[in-house]
Amino acid sequence: MLMETMTWEEVRDAAADGRPAVISIGSTEQHGPHLPLSTDCLIPVGIALAAAQRVPLVVAPPIRFGARSRALSGGGETFPGTLSIRGNTLVETLKDVLVALRRSGFERLCVQNWHYENAGFLWEACDLAFELVPDVRILLIEDPWPAFSEAELAELFPGGFPGWDVEHASIMETSLMLALHPDLVHTDRIVDDEAERHPSWDVVPAPSEFVPRSGVLWHPSVATAELGERFLETAAGRLVEALQTEFGL
Numbered sequence: 001m002l003m004e005t006m007t008w009e010e011v012r013d014a015a016a017d018g019r020p021a022v023i024s025i026g027s028t029e030q031h032g033p034h035l036p037l038s039t040d041c042l043i044p045v046g047i048a049l050a051a052a053q054r055v056p057l058v059v060a061p062p063i064r065f066g067a068r069s070r071a072l073s074g075g076g077e078t079f080p081g082t083l084s085i086r087g088n089t090l091v092e093t094l095k096d097v098l099v100a101l102r103r104s105g106f107e108r109l110c111v112q113n114w115h116y117e118n119a120g121f122l123w124e125a126c127d128l129a130f131e132l133v134p135d136v137r138i139l140l141i142e143d144p145w146p147a148f149s150e151a152e153l154a155e156l157f158p159g160g161f162p163g164w165d166v167e168h169a170s171i172m173e174t175s176l177m178l179a180l181h182p183d184l185v186h187t188d189r190i191v192d193d194e195a196e197r198h199p200s201w202d203v204v205p206a207p208s209e210f211v212p213r214s215g216v217l218w219h220p221s222v223a224t225a226e227l228g229e230r231f232l233e234t235a236a237g238r239l240v241e242a243l244q245t246e247f248g249l
């Protein structure tokens with residue numbers, strides 16, 4: 001059910017079957033010395049494929065370019081390989097792809113975000129697409145996680161939960177990549193790092209002390225494939241719950 005490997009006739013039939021299409025919005029962005037640039041696409045596609053084991057759906061090709069990386073949540077724009085697009089380009093791109101998915105036959109679409117900086121732009125793209133194809137229903141998941149209890153956070157983040165904004169190339173993403181694509185994780189290059197200064201406001205241009213030299217925003221050395229499996233099960237379960245609730249699958 002991976003659309004990029006399907007033929008047009010298979011897509012036509014899957015849409016006619018009433019399956020929703022799940023599209024992930026990621027980035028091409030540095031993820032430290034140990035994870036590939038495609039991390040923000042590989043993880044949500046992996047989650048959608050895990051959900052596809054439990055409910056019928058089609059996994060649409062992800063949008064591989066995300067909104068500009070911010071120093072305090074993604075390391076910023078100064079790393080080679082980080083390729084970002086402007087917010088209005090992202091809105092227009094997603095809107096066009098959503099309309100094209102509807103024209104391909106899908107009446108129910110799910111937009112799943114995996115790049116912190118994209119979040120604010122996606123709702124507008126969904127709303128603009130709806131103006132063009134009003135017979136569509138779009139489920140938007142800006143944040144893949146349910147509300148965790150203190151006890152769950154303590155288990156998932158050995159050493160303490162630092163906040164989702166610094167979970168970039170860190171415990172959760174590294175664990176998920178160890179579970180999904182261990183061949184792409186350079187475990188020998190994992191470093192723990194953090195910004196010298198991480199205030200609760202932002203500054204443009206970002207002061208150099210906002211940017212950890214490695215591109216790692218927290219402490220991935222405690223990441224494990226087992227933790228990754230738990231994160232995967234949680235995120236896939238939440239996606240399934242949302243699809244079942246909103247689309248009656």
Ligand SMILES: [Zn+2]
Binds near residue numbers: 031115168173
């Ligand atoms: Zn990421």
